[in-house]
Amino acid sequence: MRRRLADVSTPARLASSGEGLGRDELALAARNHGLPLEAMRYDVTPPGLHYVLTHYDIPHVPDAAAWRLTVRGRVRRALSLSVEQLRIRPSVTTRLTMECAGNGRALLSPRPVSQPWLVEAVGTADWTGVPLRLLLDEAGVEPDAVDVVFTGADHGVERGVEQDYQRGLSLDIATGDRPEVLVAYGMNGAPLPPQHGSPLRLVVPGWYGMAQVKWLRDITVVDTPFTGFQQSVAYRIKQETEEAGEPVTRIAPRALVIPPGFPDFMSRTRVVAPGPVLLEGRAWSGRAAVASVQVSTDGGRSWHRAELEPDQGHRWAWRRWSYRWSAVPGDHELIARARDEAGNTQPLEQPWNRGGFANNRVQRVPVFCPDPGPTDPT
C-alpha cells in the first residue's frame, strides 16, 4: 500500500495512566523551551529566556529586506509592504506577557500527548510595531468583511494536514484598539530574533500564543468565518474528539511563585533555611486586570493576601507580588492563586480538556526547610 503524507502524522491521543513521556514529546521539549522560573525576577524577560513554541521549523529568512507583507482579500487597495515601509509608519510599543495555550498540559491526567509544558510557557517583552487597524484602514476593508486571516512562513504537517501556520481574528478584534493588535518588527528595542518571528509577527495582547502568528507574510480579509486547521480543529476546548468545542482565546489568570531558596538538581525540590523568606512571583490575566493574589504555604489549608506591586501602567504585562513567610523546619507546599477584576480565578483542581488548553490550575511548589541541628551538613 502506498504511503501517504498523512502517514507521517498520528492522530491526537491521550497518554495512558502512568505512561511516561515519549520520545516525540521529548523532541518538542528539547527544541522549544520555557522560562526558567527564577527569571520571573526581571520585569522584561532577557533575550533567550522568554518561552518559545514553534509548530514546525523556524523559517530560513536569508534577507529580511526582501520580505514582503501582503494585505489583501476584501479590501479596496491591496498592500505589499517591506519591513522598512512598516518602520516609517506610526508605531506603538506594548509590554506584554505572552503564554502558550498549552501551558500546564503535562500536569494533566490523562495527559494530552503534545508539547509537554509544566507551568513555564510564559515570558514578557516590549513589542514594537504598527497598529493593525491602521494597516486595515489604509487598505480599506469592504463592508462584507467578517474575519482577518494571518499566514506565517512556517510550514509543516500536523495531524495529517499539510499547512502554513494560519490563524484568524474577527474583524472587530483585528480593528479594535482594546487591545491594540500590532504587526510587530521589534522585541525589546531590537529586531525580532529568528525564533520570535523575524522579521514580522502578529501581537495580540491578552491572547494565548497561538494567536501571535510569527513570520507573518500575509493578511487576508475574508467574508466568511475562517475555518483553518489551527482555528477549527486544533486550539479548541473539548472533551471528546468529535465535538466542535469552544475556541481558545484570551489568557486565563495565573500566578506563579519564583521558587525560593536553592534547588536539588534532579528533583527540583527547593531548600530554604528556617526564618524569614520573601516569597515573590508574578500574576497576569488576559481577561481583565489582576485584582489580587492569595498565597498558601501549607498546600492550600490556609491562605494569605499577597502584596501586589503598584500598577506600572502596563495593562498587558504581569504584575509582581510578594508575601513575607517565616519558614520553619519541615516540608511545605507553596501555592499562589490569582484573581482578576472580572472575577476569574484559578482552580485548585484541573479543568481538563482534550487538548490541554487554557489550563490554569494553581502551581504547587514543594519546599524543604531543614532542621538546623548540629548533625545537619548545612
Added chain:
Amino acid sequence: MRRRLADVSTPARLASSGEGLGRDELALAARNHGLPLEAMRYDVTPPGLHYVLTHYDIPHVPDAAAWRLTVRGRVRRALSLSVEQLRIRPSVTTRLTMECAGNGRALLSPRPVSQPWLVEAVGTADWTGVPLRLLLDEAGVEPDAVDVVFTGADHGVERGVEQDYQRGLSLDIATGDRPEVLVAYGMNGAPLPPQHGSPLRLVVPGWYGMAQVKWLRDITVVDTPFTGFQQSVAYRIKQETEEAGEPVTRIAPRALVIPPGFPDFMSRTRVVAPGPVLLEGRAWSGRAAVASVQVSTDGGRSWHRAELEPDQGHRWAWRRWSYRWSAVPGDHELIARARDEAGNTQPLEQPWNRGGFANNRVQRVPVFCPDPGPTDPT
C-alpha cells in the same frame, strides 16, 4: 525520623526498559533547552538558540559592577578584579562550538535519568575575554601548584551534596595556550546574558560544557588534585556506580544534519519532495580538526563523502558540510558521520556509560518522500 538535606536528592539511577520520561526529567528539559537543529544554518548561533544547561538556578546578579573575581590560593599575589578591570586587560575572541557532555543521553538504553538530551545540546558563539594564563601570570603561581579550581555562584544540592558549582583544570591546561582558556565577559559582542554566566564565565575551547564554569567568582590554585563533586563523582565515564571511572574532558567528534524539507509537528518526521535535495549540516571535534564527513541516505548501507566548507580559521568552531542527494519516493534514513584528524570517529552503536556522557553515536534522521501521484494532497 528527622529528614535531612540529602533526602530531597535521590541517587543517580537508570530508567528501566521501556520506562518513559519522568516529571523530574521533564522539569529539566522544560527549563534547559537545545539548539533547534535548523538553526545550524547560522555560523554563529543567534541569541536564545544556543543550548543552555544550568545545574541549579540562574543566580541573581542585581549589580554586575559590584561583581568581584578573586584569584587566590597557591599564588604570590591574590587578585580581586571587577569586570571593568578585566575589560581593560588584553583580550581574545574565540569562535567556539560548545556541547553538553550529556548530549545524546536520552537515546541511550538503558537511559541514565538526568537532563534528557537527544542530540541538540550544542551551539556556537564568539566568546571574548582575558586569557586565563595572563591572570595566573599576574598572580604568580607557586611552584607546588597542581590544579586550578573554578567556583561559580550557582548553588544547589546534587545527589545529596550541597555545593557551589566547581570544576578544576590541571595547571598545564589552565596556563596553556592550545587552547587558550578565557575568563569571558562577552558573547557575540555583547555582555554575557544571565543564562550564559553573566557577568563572567570560564571558556575552555574543545572541552564539554561542564568545564565552562558560569557565574565565575573565584579561581583558586591548589597544590593537591581537585576532588570536588563535579570532578570526581559526576562527569566520570564508568559502567558501575562504585568505579572511579575516567574523567569527561574533550568533545568527541560529531556531525549533525540540518533536517531537510519540513516536519510533522508531533513525530518530527521530515517530508521532502522527490528530486534534488541539498543536505547540509555541521561537524566538530574538540580533540582535533574535522577531517571528513560521510553521509548515508539509506540508514548506513552505503556512504558518500560530503563536501567540507573550506576552513575559515576557526579551529574551535563547527564546520559546515554539504551533500547533494536525489530523493526518490519512499522512506529514508539520513546519517552523517564525522572523523577528526586524530582518527576519532562516531560509533554506529551506542558507547554506553552510566552517566550518559560523551556519547557521540551517529544521529539518524527519518525522512519521508511522498509519491507525487495525482491522489497525493501535496
